Amino acid sequence: MKHTADTEFRSAIAAPVAPTGPDHPEPLPTLTVMGLPLVDASAEDTIRAILAPGRRTIAFLNAHCANVMARDTAYGDALQRADMVLPDGIGVELAARMNGHQLTANLNGTDLVPALLARAQEQGLSVFLFGGTPGTAETAAQRLQADIPGLKIAGTRDGYGGAQDEMAALSAINASGADILLVAMGVPRQDLWLAQNAHLLSPRIQLGVGALLDFLAGNVRRAPLAVRKAKAEWAWRLAMEPRRMARRYLIGNFTFLARAARVALRGIPAEAYRKRALDLLLAGSAALLLAPLFLMIALAIRLDSPGPAFYRQTRVGRNGKPFQVLKFRSMYRDAEARRAALLEGSDRQGICFKSRNDPRITRVGRWLRRSSLDELPQILNVLRGEMSVVGPRPALPQEVAAFPEAALGRLAVRPGITGLWQVSGRADVGFDKMIDMDLAYAQNRSTLLDLVLIALTFRAILSGRGAY
DSSP, rough: OOOOHHHHHHHHHHHHGOOOOOOOOOOEEEEEETTEEEOOHHHHHHHHHHHHSSSSEEEOOOOOHHHHHHOHHHHHHHHHSEEEEEOSSSSHHHHHHHHOOOSSSSOHHHHHHHHHHHHHHHHHEEEEEESSSHHHHHHHHHHHHHHSSEEEEEEEESSHHHSHHHHHHHHHHHTTTTTEEEEEEEEHHHHHHHHHGGGOOOOOOEEEEEEEEHHHHHHSSSOOHHHHHHTTTHHHHHHHHHHHHHIIIIIHHHHHHHHHHHHHHTOHHHHHHHHHHHHHHHHHHHHHHHHHHHHHHHHHHHHHSSSSSSEEEEEEEEGEEEEEEEEEEBBOHHHHHHHHHHHGGGGSSSSOOOOOTTHHHHHHHHHEEEGGGGGHHHHHHHHHHOEEEEEOOBBBBBHTOOOGGGGGGGGOOOOOOTTTTTGGGGGGHHHHHHHHHHHHHHHHHHHHHHHHHHHHHHHHHHTTTTTO
């Protein structure tokens, strides 16, 4: 039988990587998002599963990847063939929430892979870095060795000249004896390369890691930890690299969210469909257009007082289901501890506490409340399906516990960023009147009413009436 040189080469290097036994771990739970089964587990459990005995190829899915997948069937097939696909970024998390699901963790590669390598070092495993411009893999390796003392770097190779001769690249990787291979050649190239060559590679763990080597080498500036924890790294990167990232994070994310919205809206009744479509359109557009403003406000809050830029608080949503409402932090960090001592000084009659001269409010926070900008992060709650653009104010659990029975009817609809109460004076409106307004909205809501209330919201913001 006659073989070509390429066939002989591939046969020769394929031999060392045959499976050695049925020592594969139990599969991690998954959640289908945009047609792909994404790992639905904590970072700790995911790292443990990746490093467990056995061979596996790992890919990541973010909004940009999903957009590429929609027009590149070969790339979609490559992701389907990966042993694990990990959710990466707020866009994928929002797509899951649009369908009524919540991913356990955002397993973005820039955080997960260094943690994975730290655990690999403890187990004596080595890693090969393949990709990036000339010199990037070497610089990234030096950074990793500085951050993870004792980590074994089996070798490095750039993704340009070093990737042109595929046979030479495969031979170099296999000859290194590496246990883990990081391929950083960008989407879709890295995943297509792995899908084609996974069976020819000796490293038993193979990951397509996108721009990770550029981050490690300092070619791309990483967002501060506080920004990453607040899930606002996309806004940071947009502000730092406006020309390069505008297409991906504005047009690209809008396209992705529109596609995710179409999936989420399937099977919803007509009136609910229209309301949800309006929510997704307005909140999605606002999230993209206001990203620079988000970043500026977050920085102002951090400079004004210690603590995170964002504030999470448990509120009661539709049908009494609790959720975490998002706001820009307008108070000092100990505000909740001081709340009980201030209840007697409430300026508002009824159950809901409100104080015009609340000493817990920061300087920046007072301006945010006056302008209603502290509520902006709730557009993410809208995208997640926990809130609507228009609806009753989301109440605290202790407020709901004290509600009279008639007031519970307001829980029949999703709480909103704005509504009848918000455009009628906000804190100047008493509790009983607020409940009457909320019940009236719940019984008579319509798309036209929502549009009218949204228009009136701008007038309420400009007047500042009842905002404190």
